[in-house]
Amino acid sequence: MGATDDTRGGMEPPALRRGEWERPAATRAEVAARRIAAMVADAEPGERLGTKEELRATCGVSVGTFNETLRLLQSRGLVTVRPGPGGGLFAAEQSAMRRLGNSVLALDAKEPDGTRADEARRIRDALVPLLVEDALWHGSPADVAALRQELTELAEAARRADPVAFADADHRLRTRLAAVSPNALLRSLYATLLPVAEPDAVEHLQERYDHHAALVDALEARDRDRALALARST
Known part of the structure; x- marks a missing residue:
């Protein structure tokens, strides 16, 4: 793209807020984890979110990146993984305090x-x-x-x-x-x-x-x- 693409139609690109240009960019795995965290926040405890492949495709990341995403989600107690037919990722059973934390993550994603x-x-x-x-x-x-x-x-x-x-x-x-x-x-x-x-x-x-x-x-x-x-x- 040329340098003039951002100013098509005489419009300048929106100025970034201070917090946006100071905040380090999140990794693709972290962005994907936030997206799934938002799904968890809207799901019932134990509800099936989808297979690994379905969720990987939804997030639009590679297999390696999704494995890192899954590790982040599990370390935060957000999902459980069940193998076999009917398996996949499920919203974890959580306390009221943990559900509050998930809601914060969901807000960040939305x-x-x-x-x-x-x-x-x-x-x-x-x-x-x-x-x-x-x-x-x-x-x-x-x-x-x-x-x-x-x-x-x-x-x-x-x-x-x-x-x-x-x-x-x-x-x-x-x-x-x-x-x-x-x-x-x-x-x-x-x-x-x-x-x-x-x-x-x-x-x-x-x-x-x-x-x-x-x-x-x-x-x-x-x-x-x-x-x-x-x-x-x-």
């Missing part, structure tokens, strides 16, 4: 500007200092060791410049941090909002890893001021 998802991310990030405060009070050496194990996976994903693997490892690290809190409501609410996380841009992966590593270091040192400062800049 609203082009992603406004609702941005609001959900704000709420999720506002909970991090509470989780860190609990980790400072209740975290054991075993908890710190478990966080460091997740950091190893995060570092490897950053080294490979793999934003999807990084997002997956980031999800596990955040889940492990939340597990330290004795507050069941806080853990549940945070877990519900975790699926709205998006893969970071490749150039930001090392920076994100360094931030997480510094937070774990602060937790191990019981450095409350440092840990909370890092938590607030998540």
Whole structure:
């Protein structure tokens, strides 16, 4: 296409909002996962969504990309897979809190500007200092060791410049941090909002890893001021 295609008929292309040009582009697997998440939000628990091939064709992605999509959906507790005749992907049985999280994902898929998802991310990030405060009070050496194990996976994903693997490892690290809190409501609410996380841009992966590593270091040192400062800049 020529450079003038965007201005056919004398019309200029619409200006992007600040949040749109700053937000890293989601991978095709993540976009497909959001599309199926929207289907899950509209389905009854246990309802059949379709076969893998039917859903792959609906999303318009390759087999490899759909396998990554399926992995994301399963890690978030959105779908179950049943083999054999009559099998395929089914909407998972979910708690009320998990259904709330699915609704957030569905809104992100349906609203082009992603406004609702941005609001959900704000709420999720506002909970991090509470989780860190609990980790400072209740975290054991075993908890710190478990966080460091997740950091190893995060570092490897950053080294490979793999934003999807990084997002997956980031999800596990955040889940492990939340597990330290004795507050069941806080853990549940945070877990519900975790699926709205998006893969970071490749150039930001090392920076994100360094931030997480510094937070774990602060937790191990019981450095409350440092840990909370890092938590607030998540």
